[in-house]
Amino acid sequence: xxxxxxxxxxxxxxxxxxxxxxIYMMVFLRPGDPIVALFGDKxxxxxxxxxxxxxxxxxxxxxxxxxxxxxxxVTLDFGTSFSGQPVIDLVQRAFPVxxxxxxxxxxxxxxxxVAAGFYAGMRRxxxxxxxxxVVSLLVIAVPIFVFGFVLQLIVGIKLGALPAxxxxxxxxxxxxxxxxxxxxxxxxxVLRLTRTxxxxxxxxxxxxxxxxxxxxxxxxxRRHVLRNSLIPVVTFLGADLGGxxxxxxxxxxxxxxxxxxxxxxxxxxxxxxxxxxSVVTIMVLxxxxxxxxxxxxxxxxxxxxxxx
Amino acid sequence: xxxxxxxxxxxxxxxxxxxxxxxxLHDVGALDTTAPPESQWKEAWKQLRKNPLFLISAALxxxxxVVIAFPGxxxxxxxTFCRTGKSLRPAEPxxxxxxxxxxxxxxxxxxxxxxxxxxxxxxxxxxxTALGLVVGAVAGFYGRWIDSLLSRVADIFYAIPLLLASIVxxxxxxxxxxxxxxxxxxxxxxxxxxxxxxxxxxxxxxxxVIETKQQEFVDAARALGATPRRNLLRHVVPNSxxxxxxxxxxxxxxxxxxxxxLSFLGLGLPTSIVSWGNDISAAQNQVRAGQRLGTMFWPAGxxxxxxxxxxxxxxxxxxxxxxxxxxx
Numbered sequence: 001x002x003x004x005x006x007x008x009x010x011x012x013x014x015x016x017x018x019x020x021x022x023i024y025m026m027v028f029l030r031p032g033d034p035i036v037a038l039f040g041d042k043x044x045x046x047x048x049x050x051x052x053x054x055x056x057x058x059x060x061x062x063x064x065x066x067x068x069x070x071x072x073x074v075t076l077d078f079g080t081s082f083s084g085q086p087v088i089d090l091v092q093r094a095f096p097v098x099x100x101x102x103x104x105x106x107x108x109x110x111x112x113x114v115a116a117g118f119y120a121g122m123r124r125x126x127x128x129x130x131x132x133x134v135v136s137l138l139v140i141a142v143p144i145f146v147f148g149f150v151l152q153l154i155v156g157i158k159l160g161a162l163p164a165x166x167x168x169x170x171x172x173x174x175x176x177x178x179x180x181x182x183x184x185x186x187x188x189x190v191l192r193l194t195r196t197x198x199x200x201x202x203x204x205x206x207x208x209x210x211x212x213x214x215x216x217x218x219x220x221x222r223r224h225v226l227r228n229s230l231i232p233v234v235t236f237l238g239a240d241l242g243g244x245x246x247x248x249x250x251x252x253x254x255x256x257x258x259x260x261x262x263x264x265x266x267x268x269x270x271x272x273x274x275x276x277x278s279v280v281t282i283m284v285l286x287x288x289x290x291x292x293x294x295x296x297x298x299x300x301x302x303x304x305x306x307x308x
Numbered sequence: 309x310x311x312x313x314x315x316x317x318x319x320x321x322x323x324x325x326x327x328x329x330x331x332x333l334h335d336v337g338a339l340d341t342t343a344p345p346e347s348q349w350k351e352a353w354k355q356l357r358k359n360p361l362f363l364i365s366a367a368l369x370x371x372x373x374v375v376i377a378f379p380g381x382x383x384x385x386x387x388t389f390c391r392t393g394k395s396l397r398p399a400e401p402x403x404x405x406x407x408x409x410x411x412x413x414x415x416x417x418x419x420x421x422x423x424x425x426x427x428x429x430x431x432x433x434x435x436x437t438a439l440g441l442v443v444g445a446v447a448g449f450y451g452r453w454i455d456s457l458l459s460r461v462a463d464i465f466y467a468i469p470l471l472l473a474s475i476v477x478x479x480x481x482x483x484x485x486x487x488x489x490x491x492x493x494x495x496x497x498x499x500x501x502x503x504x505x506x507x508x509x510x511x512x513x514x515x516x517v518i519e520t521k522q523q524e525f526v527d528a529a530r531a532l533g534a535t536p537r538r539n540l541l542r543h544v545v546p547n548s549x550x551x552x553x554x555x556x557x558x559x560x561x562x563x564x565x566x567x568x569x570l571s572f573l574g575l576g577l578p579t580s581i582v583s584w585g586n587d588i589s590a591a592q593n594q595v596r597a598g599q600r601l602g603t604m605f606w607p608a609g610x611x612x613x614x615x616x617x618x619x620x621x622x623x624x625x626x627x628x629x630x631x632x633x634x635x636x
Contacts, residue, residue: 011463012462014460015460015463015464015467016467017432018463018464019464019467019468020474022464022465023468023473023476025370026473026476026477027476027480028481029477029480029481030480032440041448043471056339104432137616137618137619138612138618139384139560140561140565140613140615140619141561141565141574141611141612141613141614141619142608142611142612142614142615143565143568143569143572143585143588143608143611144565144569145572145588145589145592146571146588146604149592149595149596149604150595152596153595153596195546232450245468245469245472246470247469247470247471248470248574249471249472249475250471250569250572250573253573264472264571268436268475268476268479270478271479276476280468280472280473280476283468283469283472286465286470287467287469288467
């Protein structure tokens with residue numbers, strides 16, 4: 001198993017290198033000089049211009065800039081933003097907020113999605129099942145920001161049940177509404193996945209055996225149907241953490257959450273290479289590590305799987 | 309028992325031999341071997357024709373196609389003709405859904421908005437599916453170092469979240485072409501979404517190809533002297549298409565939603581182009597203020613119905629192409 005973990009981590013290296021390189025190249029596609037843009041209409045003093053160019057390595061060839069970023073990133077030095085703050089500080093402030101938001105969304109979608117999907121699968125073709133199928137399709141079909149605005153209006157402003165905007169503290173209560181919105185689409189996927197999987201497992205041989213040997217229904221459903229149905233769901237949830245962090249760009253914008261989504265979006269608009277690349281690198285790392293964790297979880301959920 | 313030992317069979321547990329008529333063997337004899345073989349696609353089409361979900365979604369998509377091809381059939385108003393005097397006014401004769409903030413007709417904008425959104429979805433799906441199918445099929449079929457190389461490349465594009473990657477790319481592309489027309493803006497979005505959307509298809513195509521190439525008919529074709537290339541194109545790919553088509557249908561809807569999201573972030577189609585995404589994001593101020601929710605409801609509803617139809621179609625096609633999944 002450790003050999004497997006090592007192999008996977010080695011495979012992740014070209015992925016991380018390639019992804020950062022790709023992002024660098026896309027940022028460089030932007031026309032114009034970001035330093036000139038930084039000064040707006042004002043003329044840029046020649047000395048300052050040269051100093052800034054050197055500070056951000058804009059005088060180096062593009063590939064060297066990328067290599068310099070990598071060299072710094074290894075020692076957790078992600079460079080400085082255009083406003084002069086070290087990117088690592090910005091990320092350190094924003095990242096916990098987004099992680100909190102994404103984990104809250106993940107818990108919401110997992111608990112509600114699995115519960116509703118399990119219930120729907122057990123009562124296939126009944127009213128609850130059909131309703132949930134239609135609801136899940138609608139949730140996938142409507143753009144997430146529409147739900148964001150509508151829930152913000154109804155729950156946050158009209159009913160006043162939850163805060164409609166998030167302050168710089170980003171407390172649990174404030175993040176609840178954005179987390180629900182963020183987790184909504186994935187909730188629909190989790191529901192559909194669990195349902196299909198439950199239906200599949202209900203007629204599986206091992207479930208029939210369990211029933212035949214006289215186990216009570218509750219135990220069969222819990223230990224044999226539900227547990228086995230969770231395998232594809234866990235894969236999805238693992239891959240989804242990265243997706244949720246990217247989806248945070250939209251949700252954080254609507255609810256004014258001080259997280260990486262907002263940080264990344266502002267940086268993209270300013271063409272602030274160090275911040276963009278750092279945030280994307282972290283997201284890629286999250287994706288790579290969670291998908292490894294999910295693959296290892298497999299062995300625990302399904303003892304038939306062994307790693308070579 | 310011939311040797312006189314006591315029988316282990318208790319009464320009621322005698323060996324039961326079914327009559328031939330009651331066994332599957334009987335059906336084998338009854339098969340009409342002279343009938344032409346039915347292809348997977350014909351079989352699927354037969355299934356589809358009977359599926360109400362397919363009929364509903366196909367009808368909706370056909371209707372959508374008519375709306376896109378002949379918007380003039382549904383409204384005689386010009387979607388770009390706006391009068392500030394009519395800003396946020398309710399419905400009146402000839403304008404059944406009222407006016408948006410700019411004083412444009414919500415109904416005619418809903419009709420004309422279909423074109424941009426669906427074009428983005430269709431083109432992105434076509435390009436992402438074609439690219440993903442080629443890469444996935446080559447990787448899965450040839451295996452070894454080609455597979456490792458292509459899989460790692462796909463991993464790189466897959467590891468960057470689709471939304472974030474397309475934001476970065478579009479913010480660069482859009483600054484190159486500030487005043488772009490319909491096709492230039494559509495193609496920019498298509499490029500950004502397809503560039504990071506293909507690995508999803510490639511993964512599924514690769515898996516399907518690996519499964520297909522292990523089947524006996526592929527061995528048979530090879531034994532009969534088919535070159536690897538012919539085997540791949542004539543036997544393996546056609547028999548691996550089913551999951552790819554299902555993914556493509558569903559992702560068409562997802563790409564339409566992505567276009568709307570990009571427009572909402574100000575990186576999609578320029579506001580001069582009538583599109584659902586632009587209208588939805590333009591309506592956000594009204595929704596925040598809680599007035600004239602229809603300005604968001606109608607374009608969002610039209611978009612949702614479109615995506616809904618494509619996802620339903622994908623579900624129906626999957627059921628038809630994979631009968632096993634349906635019975636379960």
